[in-house]
Amino acid sequence: MTPQDVVGLAPSRGMxxxxxxxxxxxxxxxxxxEAEAQPEILKRD
Incomplete structure (x- = not known):
């Protein structure tokens, strides 16, 4: 597979x-x- 094939298969920049x-x-x-669920872990640091 050549780089051109990869570019052809890849979605557009917008996508x-x-x-x-x-x-x-x-x-x-x-x-x-995660931060809201584990505030005590953040306080230890």
Whole structure:
């Protein structure tokens, strides 16, 4: 498989940006919920 084939199969930049935004928002929600669920662990540091 050549690099050109990989580029052809890859989604467009807009789609990649959308996926990146979704993953970032999911990660942000996960980390905030973790921080709220475990405040005593954060206080120890």
């Amino acid at each position: 990649l940006a959308l996926i990146a935004m979704i993953l970032t928002s999911m990660a942000a929600c996960f980390w905030t919920s």
